[in-house]
Each structure stands twice: as structure tokens, then as C-alpha cells.
Amino acid sequence: MSRIEAEAVTVERAGRAIVDGVNLQIESGQLVALIGPNGAGKSTLLSLLAGLLRPDGGSAKLDGAALTSIDRRKLAQVRAYLPQNPRAEWPVSVERLVALGLLPQLPAFGGLPAHMHARVAMALEAADLTNHRDQPATTLSGGELGRAMLARALVGDPEVLLVDEPLAGLDPRHALDGIIRLRALADEGKLVIASLHDLTLAARYATHVAVMSGGKLAAFGPTSLTLTAALLRQVFEVDACVTGAGTPTATVDFVPQAAL
Secondary structure (H helix, E strand, O other): OOEEEEEEEEEEEOOEEEEEEEEEEEEOOOEEEEEOOOOOOHHHHHHHHOOOOOOOEEEEEEOOEEHHHOOHHHHHHHEEEEOOOOOOOOOOEHHHHHHHHHHHHOOOOOOOOHHHHHHHHHHHHHOOOHHHOOOEHHHOOHHHHHHHHHHHHHOOOOOEEEEEOOOOOOOHHHHHHHHHHHHHHHHOOOEEEEEOOOHHHHHHHOOEEEEEEOOEEEEEEEHHHHOOHHHHHHHHOOEEEEEOOOOOOOEEEEEOHHHO
């Protein structure tokens, strides 16, 4: 079982707290949807929880050890991180791009072992990219590249997965496929944190929601209890209708004041 803990973590930039005293505990078996308006501190918090950023105050831990103290290779073997708006800078094949997710597990010498070829093939199939395996990654559409990058994050079968807007730019079919895969990972006992803007998908598939506002954690808890119209009004400053949060048929609609 894995556990991520943030204890009063603070990140400052130019004298302003981007993340401000956040306390959070997340465990294996949870799919936590990290939601909040633009500039709320979601991406910074994800980088911190991934061990890529040292907090200016407080501490972030994985299984009781400070994330910044864990050997980088060992951390990469158990934790995968997908940043917001990932880019492909080199025209490597899609297959090779996905295989890069196995680098932390590769032996010191030799090529890709046979069993790892099978894992890459499975990751490509799950991302609906088998027919693109030989295509240069730089020629993919934005949505296709997003799926390839998620496949790269998942190919190593990490125990902990942190993904920043993994559904951005995906068409409805692939967005649904993506969130179902993330929930399946949590159901298998993985720890998954995903920054999401589609609140209906968050309401349907996340086991928990963490809500950021102005750098602070406005709320955290089970989706069914936490994702309410009152909370969304407070955080997003618009009115919302929330029905069935935490169920497969949940919906979240933002509505004009006059329509209520």
C-alpha cells in the first residue's frame, strides 16, 4: 500500500504563496480528482506531490519518507508523473515514445527485454494507438499525443500515478476511455491523482475530490459527500447543479443565475 502525505506544504513565487499550507493524505485504492479554477495551484501541488519540486515550507512524503530524499531512480520505478500539455520534441516513433516510460526499469546493459516489448504493445492497444506505432510522435494530433503520453506514464505499471489534465484535448470516446482506465487502476489498488476540468467525469469516476482555491485546499473527501453545488459556487463563483455525485450517472452543470 502506498500513501502520499502533504503536511502544511507551501510553495512561494515572487513573494506570493502558489500553494499555501496544504494538508492532504491520499492512499492506495483512491482516484483523487484535483479540481479548481485556473491559477488555483493544482499543477504546482501535483509537481510537489510527485517529488519534482521542493516545498518552501512543510513537507511532502511517500510512505513516510520525504519525497525529495528518495533516490530519483527508485522514485521513478514506483511513481509516474504526466505534466500538463506534454510535448514531443523529437520525431521518434510512437512505440519508442511509449517505451521511454520503461527507462527506470531497464537493465544497465542491453536492449529492451522481450517481456517489455509485450508491455509496450499492450499500452499502445489500450490507448488505441496500435495503428500509429511507427508514426513519428511529432506528427500526432494533440489528442493522440495526449493518449501516447498517458500510455508512456502507465507502461511501467506504477504504484503511484499523478497526471495533470490527462483528458485535455481528447474526444468524448477517448476521454471516457481515459477516466475509466484511471478508475480501474485505483480499483486495482493503485494511488491515482488526476487534475481534471470535466467535473461530470470527476463526479462519476473519482473516489475522492481535492478542491484547490487560491493556493489553499478548500475541501477534500469522498466524492459523494464533497462535490456539492455550494462548494462549486464558493470555488468557481458560478452556480451549479450537481446530481448523483459519486455514482455512474452523476452530472455537473454550470447554469446562469436566472435559470435557477
